[in-house]
Amino acid sequence: MSKKIVVITGSPRTNGNSFAMTDAFIQAARQKGHSVTRFDAAMMKIGGCRACETCYQTGKACSFDDDFNTIAPAILEADAVVFTMPVYWYSIPAQIKGVIDRMYALVVGGRDVAGKECALIACCEEEDMTVLDGVRIPVERTAALLKWKMAGEVLVPGVLEAGAIDRTDGCARAAALAEKI
Numbered sequence: 303m304s305k306k307i308v309v310i311t312g313s314p315r316t317n318g319n320s321f322a323m324t325d326a327f328i329q330a331a332r333q334k335g336h337s338v339t340r341f342d343a344a345m346m347k348i349g350g351c352r353a354c355e356t357c358y359q360t361g362k363a364c365s366f367d368d369d370f371n372t373i374a375p376a377i378l379e380a381d382a383v384v385f386t387m388p389v390y391w392y393s394i395p396a397q398i399k400g401v402i403d404r405m406y407a408l409v410v411g412g413r414d415v416a417g418k419e420c421a422l423i424a425c426c427e428e429e430d431m432t433v434l435d436g437v438r439i440p441v442e443r444t445a446a447l448l449k450w451k452m453a454g455e456v457l458v459p460g461v462l463e464a465g466a467i468d469r470t471d472g473c474a475r476a477a478a479l480a481e482k483i
Contacts, residue, residue: 304335305381305419305483310373312387312398314344319425319467323456323476324386327423330480339376344397346372351403358411363404370404377408382419382453382483385441389426393436402444409448416449419483423455423476427462434459454482 346369363374
């Protein structure tokens, strides 16, 4: 069954390791017949949540109009949402954190988002897998709060310089993740 998948990236390095895994996932998902919409958050204008709780009162997800209002409708229509990112200072990069924080609008706005699938593709410089906890745990908790099913995770340590992912099975695992959605 063909699904609508939204992929949201959080890296500003278009030639970086998380982008390579993202591209592998998207290619595999499209080959399976899924439709994929990609948002590169680092190349968009997305501010943080202001907690004003005026979500959807202007007809858009957020009263503060920026590129999040382009992403929100796609999330609502999606069957699955895939977050891809590197680890920045042991946490979620600011470039994608704004998107995740602004998803609060979906809750405050009373939108029914339960039942979607969610996946995470992430990498980090250090070899220690626990470094990835800074992105893994928040994404898993977000999925649980929204009543989304975690379809899978591809977590790759030990990659920093662009192209380092090629020395791992990260792209192959990201492509295989498309089979789980």
